[in-house]
Amino acid sequence: MRVRDRFLAAAGMASLLVASAALSVQAREPEKAAASAGVSEQDILNDAKTPEDVVTYGLGTQGQRYSGLKAINKETVKGLVPAYSFSFGGEKQRGQESQPLVKDGVLYVTGSYSRIYAINSRTGEKLWEYDARLPEGILPCCDVVNRGAALYKDKVYFGTLDAKLMALDAKTGKVVWRKEIDDFKSGYSYTAAPLIVKGKIITGVSGGEFGIVGRVEARDAETGEVVWKRPVIEGHMGELNGKPSTMTGKVNESWPGDMWKYGGGATWLGGTYDPETDLLYFGTGNPGPWNSALRPGDNKWSASRIALNPDNGEIVWGFQTTPHDGWDFDGVNEFVPFELNKGGKTIKAGGTADRNGFFYVLDRTNGKFISATPFVEKINWAKGIGEDGRPIYDPEFRPGDPAKSEDGKKGKSVFAVPSFLGGKNWMPIGYNPDTKLFYVPSNEWGMDIWNEPVNYKKGAAYLGAGFTIKPLFEDHIGSLKAIDPATGKVVWNYKNKAPLWGGVLSTAGGLVFTGTPEGFLKAFDAKTGEEVWKFQVGTGIVGSPITWEQDGEQWIGITAGWGGAVPLWGGEVAKSTAGINQGGSFWAFKLPKKVAAR
Secondary structure: OOHHHHHHHHHHHHHHHHHHHHOOOOOOOOOOOOOOOOEOHHHHHOHHHOOOOEOOOOOOOOOOOEEOOOOOOOOHHHHOEEEEEEEOOOOOOOOOOOEOEEEOOEEEEEEOOOEEEEEEOOOOOEEEEEEOOOOOOOOOOOOOOOOEOEEEEOEEEEEOOOOEEEEEEOOOOOEEEEEEOOOHHHOOEOOOOOEEEOOEEEEOOEOHHHOOEOEEEEEEOOOOOEEEEEEOOOOOEEEEOOEEEEEOOOOOOOOOOOHHHHOEOOOOOOEEEEOOOOEEEEEEOOEOOOOHHHOOOOOOOOOEEEEEOOOOOOEEEEEEOOOOOOOOOOEOOOOEEEEEEEOOEEEEEEEEEOOOOEEEEEEOOOOOEEEEEEOOOOOOOEEEEOOOOOEEEOHHHOOOOHHHOOOOOOOOOEEEOOOOOOOOOOOOOEEEOOOOEEEEEEEOEEEEEEEOOOOOOOOOOOOOEEEEEEEOOOOOOEEEEEEOOOOOOEEEEEEEOOOOOOOEEEEOOOEEEEEOOOOEEEEEEOOOOOEEEEEEOOOOOOOOOEEEEEOOEEEEEEEEOOOOHHHHHOHHHHHHHOOOOOOOEEEEEEOOOOOOOO
16 A cells, blocks of 8 residues: 555544544533633743642743652652542543643643543542534544643633634633634644743644645734744745735745745644743744655755744744755754753753754754754664754665656665654653753664655645654664763663653652553653653553642652554554553552551
8 A cells, every 4th residue: 555545544544533523522511610820921931940830831831841849759759659540531542642731729631632621630530621523534644632731821722633723711611712723624733732922822733744834823812813923934924913024035945846835844743932032942844745856955944943033923043954854854843942061151052852863952042053963773864963963964865766766656765764753753852950961752763765756735645755664673662861962972771662652751859750652651760760660551651741749749640541653654663562552541640648557
């Protein structure tokens, strides 16, 4: 079966499941009003410093995923036990990639198929539930996932698979407003957690495999009305206050002909914000189509990191990690601001682990390249990264042009490392200011990849490539790594049999938490990588852990439920996850106050 057909079959299967499920989907009336005092702009900016709540995706707008809580540490974690488990219910058990939020005793967590729940954070009792009524024909690329919500004032915001943005009353779950991000029939969808900055809700778009054009946009959080839009592919016009503003780049500067009109660059993972520089940071996805022979040039700003002015959406700087991408090495991965101590100087830097297998450090004020080092093994598509930050390509490992083949239907196949699912995919990294290390969930795999002819058609897969993913090692695919950004050195490496597909959390207690497809939530010594605790939740974990303090106790929370891109796209590596049960639940853990005497 051609990859285009496999893609459409996978998307079609998801659409059928959603359509059948939608017959019974409805917004439930709240069972109990949530008692939230609301979330202020200051709450959002201070999230990393306030342990009693988690009001942003990433435990702070910078996305460091670090908590100063330390009651649960290397010694006490052995006593960590479940407090409750909340089931999402029903038959919709696929791909629970959400990171929950907590405020004033209420926990907000999204589920697959565009659902969101408010529950009592102490008891797990459901307060309200909202299920989006999804239409037939949605085109989710990589499972029916949702990665989280945003809180601001008296509202909770989240996006849906049919490319809608929802604002709900945080106390009742009732709809305040619903806005269309774009036409889902053209391939647009939405899966990321929104970002709140200066009273605006900042979002990207999903759908890069369908020839859409990626963009970042800001809406008034109260009304949902668009303030600005910024397309990330050159040649497209931005928008400010309902009027055309400035063009991104110049037409045909790095794209041939009309290829820029369907150039991809989906901003599907969302962004971070640094109040010190007052900049938004977004990653951009693969160019369209995958067949790079059709689009000679750098293809800006696909496979890049960009910094934007949050007031007007203008691009302040851009850095392209994979110019002229030919392997689906999205540059969409999160850019995490941190302070880099190097040569006796403190630099306002940012770190990012790219799909292409290299860990980059950039000056976050201007995008200047500082360093790039490999964080996965056996990379072969590039011989390294030059002093200017550009890859040193090895032409032997770029898929061939099908137009130069004998039949014109299939170009030369190559085995490239890493695979298109990346050295790191969507799963969030974390930075610990105590250890000064980044913690990166990564995977060791490669792929056979070849190019095929393709033309753009609205709503159809726009790939022009075929592929088969294969593991590189017999004993592991997943690899949780601790990386020193000052040297690029991998300080420690935990190997996991199955691919890792969930985010990380590090704490002042000297711990790093993450989940595995095998169903374990695990804790590691942040300095050495020693596994110090684990708990089996009964289904694979592909969500991101959080921690918070309530009633004088530290809690740990994780969304559980196997799914995501690996079982859909994993090829031979999907065998490593065969037999894993699906699920849909939120688990809360804490230390018991006392142990019963014998």
